[in-house]
Amino acid sequence: MKTAPVNRIIPFSNVDGPSNRTAIFFQGCPFNCRFCHNPETINMCCNCGDCVKTCPVKALSLIDGKVVWDKNICVGCDTCIKTCTHNSSPKITEMSVDDLMKEIKKSAPYITGITLSGGECTLRKDFIIELFPKVKELGLTTLLDSNGYLDFEENKEILEYCDGVMLDVKAYDKDFSNWLIRYPQETILKNLHYLLKVGKLEEVRTIIFPDRDQENEETVSYVAKVIGDNCRYKIIRYRQFGVRDEQKEVLGDYTTDEDYALKYVELAKELGATEAYLI
Numbered sequence: 001m002k003t004a005p006v007n008r009i010i011p012f013s014n015v016d017g018p019s020n021r022t023a024i025f026f027q028g029c030p031f032n033c034r035f036c037h038n039p040e041t042i043n044m045c046c047n048c049g050d051c052v053k054t055c056p057v058k059a060l061s062l063i064d065g066k067v068v069w070d071k072n073i074c075v076g077c078d079t080c081i082k083t084c085t086h087n088s089s090p091k092i093t094e095m096s097v098d099d100l101m102k103e104i105k106k107s108a109p110y111i112t113g114i115t116l117s118g119g120e121c122t123l124r125k126d127f128i129i130e131l132f133p134k135v136k137e138l139g140l141t142t143l144l145d146s147n148g149y150l151d152f153e154e155n156k157e158i159l160e161y162c163d164g165v166m167l168d169v170k171a172y173d174k175d176f177s178n179w180l181i182r183y184p185q186e187t188i189l190k191n192l193h194y195l196l197k198v199g200k201l202e203e204v205r206t207i208i209f210p211d212r213d214q215e216n217e218e219t220v221s222y223v224a225k226v227i228g229d230n231c232r233y234k235i236i237r238y239r240q241f242g243v244r245d246e247q248k249e250v251l252g253d254y255t256t257d258e259d260y261a262l263k264y265v266e267l268a269k270e271l272g273a274t275e276a277y278l279i
């Protein structure tokens with residue numbers, strides 16, 4: 001049976017897709033977005049041990065060269081995450097599909113579905129292919145929250161039991177994409193078209209950065225023209241919370257002005273994306 005590294009499970013979330021859902025966050029992401037709010041999900045722990053000595057309640061130990069986390073002792077202070085300089089966390093649980101199903105079943109009577117997030121959930125493609133049919137047997141809906149890394153057309157099997165993908169389109173311009181997310185944008189834009197074509201595009205999200213008029217306009221215009229009124233379009237204000245200090249110096253240590261961001265919601269609507277809204 002497949003396993004996957006799980007960073008966190010939120011049994012009841014109303015911000016990870018429509019209605020009340022269980023949100024599962026996998027560890028690991030191939031991007032390194034400058035604005036990442038949870039950079040501790042980017043890399044797998046390299047077991048350097050630096051965080052072990054900083055834990056105030058001794059919930060961490062280094063055993064045979066591996067960091068072991070005792071969740072029963074942990075008080076959730078996140079000192080370990082603040083200590084880690086590798087964009088990782090020692091609080092990762094390797095879970096099998098059955099382990100995760102046990103957790104999902106606990107909240108199943110109170111939720112409409114599950115959302116897989118991260119990190120980047122599609123890195124765990126084989127695990128998802130095994131998990132989703134079991135989730136559907138419970139009568140729950142299945143969503144992927146993805147940065148668009150995986151080529152969905154080349155990996156159609158992940159969509160068979162998936163109700164929809166919430167896709168980040170962070171940059172239309174190639175150079176801006178390479179700078180912002182440190183990754184090319186071609187597959188992401190291809191996914192935008194493909195997921196729309198096969199009826200699996202649940203929503204699209206774009207972040208509005210302060211004083212980036214040209215890049216903001218290019219990305220919003222492109223997405224709005226492609227999606228029209230076919231799905232939700234979340235226009236999200238850049239927020240500095242959780243962003244690494246060195247990146248705040250580049251992007252700004254403040255939140256995008258609301259009136260500035262609203263201009264792009266209006267632009268999206270003018271171009272046909274009638275379900276555009278600001279968050």
Ligand code: SF4
Pocket residue numbers: 054055056057058059060069073074075076077078079080081091
């Ligand atoms: S969050 Fe990290 S540092 Fe804090 S108690 Fe838990 S393991 Fe220790």
Ligand code: SF4
Pocket residue numbers: 044045046047048049050051052067080083084085086088089090
């Ligand atoms: S979580 Fe970070 S600091 Fe702790 S052992 Fe892993 S890589 Fe080192």
